[in-house]
Amino acid sequence: MTEPPSWLPLTPSNVRNAHERIKPYIHRTPLLTNRTLNRIGSTPQTPEALAGTPYEGQTPARPTIRFYFKCENLQRIGAFKVRGAFHALLRLIDEQGEDEVRRRGVVTHSSGNHAQALALAASTLSIPAHIVMPSISTPSKIASTQSLGANVIFSGSTAPEREAVKEKVQAETGAFFIPPYDHPDIILGQGTVGLEMEQQYAELGEGKVLDAVFTPIGGGGLNAGVATYFSQEEGRPKTRVYGAEPSFEGADDCRRGLAQGQRIESVSTTTIADGLRTPVGKVNWSVISDPNKVSGVFAVTEDQIKAAMCLVLERMKVVVEPSAVVGLAVCLFNEEFRRIVEKEGGEKGWDIGIVFSGGNTTVEAIGKLFNQ
Known part of the structure; x- marks a missing residue:
């Protein structure tokens, strides 16, 4: 890898430069929409779904959500x-x-x-x-x-x-x-996902910028890169960047680290989201822990990941791996986040970009997952 004296600053312009460099070698993956998932995301959760949570017995949030799915599962090598x-x-x-x-x-x-x-x-x-x-x-x-x-x-x-x-x-x-994942050259390359999302959203004529973008967080390269691209520039409307993790066996090291103000250096988990079993890297942490770049990190359960994956498979007809849907699971099931959308988005709601990070699974693995 390039050594520290040659490291490029983590800036939106260097993400753009990275995109120009790698464009001949990558796919510009599609940005998909789905009315059914919009409807499900905008439907209040049931009292049963909130049972055992801090929101039990309270009126569920009524956010208005429109999803835009960046299908990196269709990228070369499937991620x-x-x-x-x-x-x-x-x-x-x-x-x-x-x-x-x-x-x-x-x-x-x-x-x-x-x-x-x-x-x-x-x-x-x-x-x-x-x-x-x-x-x-x-x-x-x-x-x-x-x-x-x-x-x-x-x-x-x-x-x-x-x-x-x-x-x-x-x-x-x-x-x-x-x-x-833990190097500026890797981070800048992954940040090109955000650049393409913004371009494709604008091409749909829906508006200038997405209200929010979710990526999964394992080592943190994707989230740090996308957050770097959406860093505030003068005259540019703000897109909030969020991260999503599994909560199983402490896989939510980034969320916990942010809560305690210190990066957690090791993780040992067997979450079904196997691409997210690694701790956040040092360089990535320097970006993700900056509240001006990442607005928050949320965690979801194994059952919520499976429910989101099932919806994508059945309603969108898109093959994804469990790691890819943690952001969608947050939007569907995390009441804390849903209340943010309801409060901040008002009647208009939010247009939310979800990065489907990969689709490297097999028929056998999917079968085992849903037969557990």
């Missing part, structure tokens, strides 16, 4: 991660020279989407890639990474085990490390 991977690799080539990067290659550790993303970017640019993957990774993701020409090396499942194998590969090959 937004290719944006950051291509941008990081292109920036590395700019700094080190193509011959040097090709001679040494690149390495990363990832159980899924970043593994495939870097494998694709490296294959496209004719760079050797070494991908450290836990041996328990989903077989389809391992097969996809290998099919893209990467040298897959297996490791244990814990972060120290992954890191140890990655360092061994670096010592043997001299490969440059491309981290999954």
Whole structure:
């Protein structure tokens, strides 16, 4: 990766520059709407749904919500991660020279989407890639990474085990490390999701800017990038950026960290949203913890994630992985957030962008999920 002296500032203009750099290599994924989900999102929750919550016995919120779904599940390799991977690799080539990067290659550790993303970017640019993957990774993701020409090396499942194998590969090959999320080049690449959402929303003629945008938060690269793009610029209407996490077994480390005023450094969870099992990175935390950039982070339960995923599969006919729908689940089921929309949006309501971060699942995995 580029070293700190060469790091680009996290600014909207550098997100725009990143988009120009990676445009030849990515899909401009669609921005979809759905009247049925708008109706469901704008319907008050039932008393049963609020039972056992701080809002039990209270009148449920009556927000007016119109959804705009950015379908990164239809991105190359089925997830937004290719944006950051291509941008990081292109920036590395700019700094080190193509011959040097090709001679040494690149390495990363990832159980899924970043593994495939870097494998694709490296294959496209004719760079050797070494991908450290836990041996328990989903077989389809391992097969996809290998099919893209990467040298897959297996490791244990814990972060120290992954890191140890990655360092061994670096010592043997001299490969440059491309981290999954915690680097400005990755963040700026992921931020291009926000740029495209704004452009596509304007093309629909609905208004100048979205009222709010939700992204999932795992390592935080996507949320930090989108928040960077929507940072306030003079004369630009404000789009609020929010994050969403699973609450299961402490997977909501970002939400909890914001509440206590300090980044939580480790997470151990088996949430069904497997792409969100990592703690927020240091660079990403510097963005997400800034209330001028991220307006809040909310958490949802496993059942709420499954309910949102079921709605997307059945009502939109769109295949997504559980991690992709946590933002939608917040809008549908988190009464705290729904009351914000009701209060701030009034009768007009809010136009809310939801990033479907990925669709890397299988028929078998979906079947098991809903047969539990």
